[in-house]
Amino acid sequence: MFGYDLRQALNAMEYSRVLNDHLAMANLGGATHYDAHNMVMFPYADVDVMYSPGFDAGDLGVVRELIWDLQRMARIGNWLTTWEREIGEGDYTAGVVVYALRNGIVTREQLEAATADGDPTAVDRIEAHGVEDVFLAEWRHLHRKVRDRDLTADSVDLDAFAEGMETVMDHHLASEGYK
Secondary structure, X not given: OHHHHHHHXXXXXXXXXXXXXXXXXXXXXXXXXXXXXXXXXXXXXXXHHHOOOOOOXXXXXXXXXXXXXXXXXXXXXXXXXXXXXXXXXXOXXXXXXXXXXXXXXXXXXXXXHHHHHOOOHHHHHHHHOOHHHHHHHHHHHHHHHHHHOOOOOOOOOHHHHHHHHHHHHHHHHHOOOOO
């Protein structure tokens, strides 16, 4: 299981490389599906499970079901706080950027100009169109879904695990511009 989950994280990194090489393939479905694995939450959870003698294997499916949403939430937090820097580096894989590109808010040429000479047009357009708000709303939706879900596990405090994502998001937001 750990090997499989680690390969998913490596595949997510490969997806990002391929996307940056072939920007025309950018789409939000791919960013959502693949890029969330860059947060590596499944491998981390696998390590926790392997070294937790009190973990009940019967709880594994429930824990993994929760991780899908938590990993997506972590990814959104990361996207919201790194997309501007990443544009400057020529990395256009953040969901915020993919959304803006697919919805005609920015063009490939504007993104490339931002990378090449710091042209602020792409960043200004993304900010002016409230793209970050779209993803913040998605994070809040997932947060409500996670908190309202009736999942139970005897060997894991799922509520504490889910509440931890609030701290993760707080750290993302507090570190904006520093990572």
